Amino acid sequence: MTYTEDTPDNPGITRPILSDMPELLCPAGNMEKLETAVTYGADAVYLGAGDLNLRSAGAGFNWEDLPAAFELCRANNVQAYFCVNAYPKEKDLSKVRADLAKLKECPPDGLIIADPGVLMLAAEILPDIPVHISTQANTGNSEAARFWQKFGASRVNLARELSAADVADIAGKCPGIELEMFVHGAMCMAISGRCFLSAWLNDRSANMGRCTHPCRFEYKATGLRVEEKTRPGQDVWEAVEHDGYTEFFAAEDLCLVHHVRMLAKLGIASLKIEGRTKSSSYLAQVVDVYRTVIDKAKEGGPLPGIALAELTNAATRPLTTAFFKKSGPSTIAMPPSKEERRPVVARVLEQRDDGSWLLSVKARWENDCDMHVLVPGLERPFIKAGDYSFEATNGEPRDVVHSGTQAVLRCDNPAIAPGLFFRKL
Known part of the structure; x- marks a missing residue:
């Protein structure tokens, strides 16, 4: 069987309209x-x-x-x-x-x-x-x-x-x-999740919905590379260490x-x-x-x-x-580095009577950051620092809001709606 991978913009590929989609x-x-x-x-x-x-x-x-x-x-x-x-x-x-x-x-x-x-x-x-x-x-x-x-x-x-x-x-x-x-x-490292590592290490069975995810734990490597006998010189498994430990099951x-x-x-x-x-x-x-x-x-x-x-x-x-x-x-x-990642910082809960927005804060957000609103359809309208401000729920002004709290956003960008998320640029 042959198939063609989809790619971003490529005007040379003709893609017929499909009648049914999954x-x-x-x-x-x-x-x-x-x-x-x-x-x-x-x-x-x-x-x-x-x-x-x-x-x-x-x-x-x-x-x-x-x-x-x-x-x-x-x-x-x-x-x-x-x-x-x-x-x-x-x-x-x-x-x-x-x-x-x-x-x-x-x-x-x-x-x-x-x-x-x-x-x-x-x-x-x-x-x-x-x-x-x-x-x-x-x-x-x-x-x-x-x-x-x-x-x-x-x-x-x-x-x-x-x-x-x-x-x-x-x-x-x-x-x-x-x-x-x-x-x-x-x-899962096991066949379709049918794993017994969690039951063995922590007495919590993955097959009963209580997996502790030991495949994501960090282990100390006593051997770094595995070479199969009939493939000399070819590494078939390598454990990469970080501070002496590795997630080689993950x-x-x-x-x-x-x-x-x-x-x-x-x-x-x-x-x-x-x-x-x-x-x-x-x-x-x-x-x-x-x-x-x-x-x-x-x-x-x-x-x-x-x-x-x-x-x-x-x-x-x-x-x-x-x-x-x-x-x-x-x-x-590859996942982005900490410096490259654009963190999602808040979710809009509702619009208040005065036009402001009640937020559930997911990560630290300073009011000097440029932002995107995550609008369905991969639309990412831009909000510039200075075009919004924060308040505590009691009305006190804030320069920064913190994860796990609720805050009030004042911003008149028309893209904002209940249920949408904000992400730092």
């Missing part, structure tokens, strides 16, 4: 992140509650908040998929039944499931809710996809370990199954922004962004990029020139195409 599926770890995903263009979100959603340790909703979350989605024509994608043990099955029963009162638009036993219970308790098979199931071939379809699944997430040729082959053989793919975000982050058009032409139903534990500031930047790229691809336009720079600014690890390209893993961008 759904943009975004993470929602809490209400603010849900609101951010909706504001910046998500077609669908995935979320969870309780102990069985693989992010139970810090990125889930309270059960009492779910109705409001689902109502927000439906008011904005956004689908809401509920995660029940843990691998429960026998003692956990009562929790599975209880959680599924709770969803009878506020049903989502779909269930994300990995375990066959959970699939059977969902068919019994919530027979009318569509089932999507999680990446945790590591579906890597057409027969596996058809297996899940036979037992009631309407959609299957394809394994991150597949190449573009693999994806095209499966898509061609499964025309009646919705296929979903991760296109951006963190990857995978780079996936980024398939150049391949959105190709995936759309294959008929992939949904492009998924990882990150229920990431910040709302991260989501604003990443969701905006993929929403705009999908829309431009449908119109026949090129990849927006700032797309990769926007994703790089949000990154904390190198961005890679992972296994997707035939030539093998390829690092396509």
Whole structure:
């Protein structure tokens, strides 16, 4: 199979208008992140509650908040998929039944499931809710996809370990199954997240949603390079030290922004962004990029020139195409240095009666900085230092506002609106 990577402005490439485009599926770890995903263009979100959603340790909703979350989605024509994608043990099955029963009162638009036993219970308790098979199931071939379809699944997430040729082959053989793919975000060093490092080191199972991410820990390296016997002189693994320690288990982050058009032409139903534990500031930047790229691809336009720079600014690890390209893993961008990063500093909560704006401050912001407003569609209107001022919520003037606080912004730029973010130049 051959395919063409999309690139920024290249007038020599003719791109036909596409009739159907994939759904943009975004993470929602809490209400603010849900609101951010909706504001910046998500077609669908995935979320969870309780102990069985693989992010139970810090990125889930309270059960009492779910109705409001689902109502927000439906008011904005956004689908809401509920995660029940843990691998429960026998003692956990009562929790599975209880959680599924709770969803009878506020049903989502779909269930994300990995375990066959959970699939059977969902068919019994919530027979009318569509089932999507999680990446945790590591579906890597057409027969596996058809297996899940036979037992009631309407959609299957394809394994991150597949190449573009693999994806095209499966898509061609499964025309009646919705296929979903991760296109951006963190990857696991284990097969589709089925890892036991956290359980071994900290007695918290990744497969039950309580991962402590030991692959991101720093380890002291006692050997720096590994050379395989039949490949003399070729380093196949290298641990790079920083102050005597290295993150040599940590995978780079996936980024398939150049391949959105190709995936759309294959008929992939949904492009998924990882990150229920990431910040709302991260989501604003990443969701905006993929929403705009999908829309431009449908119109026949090129990849927006700032797309990769926007994703790089949000990154904390190198961005890679992972296994997707035939030539093998390829690092396509490095995260910016601390000096180069353009930090997101605040989110607009609401406009007050006097025309000022109430802010949730995400990072230190001095009033002598030039700013961008992150407007959906990758629009970045400029606000010059001196064209705005700060106040505390009690009205006292401020020269600087700090992370974790609320502040008042006085600025008459017409681009400002509730839910949008500010970023330093």
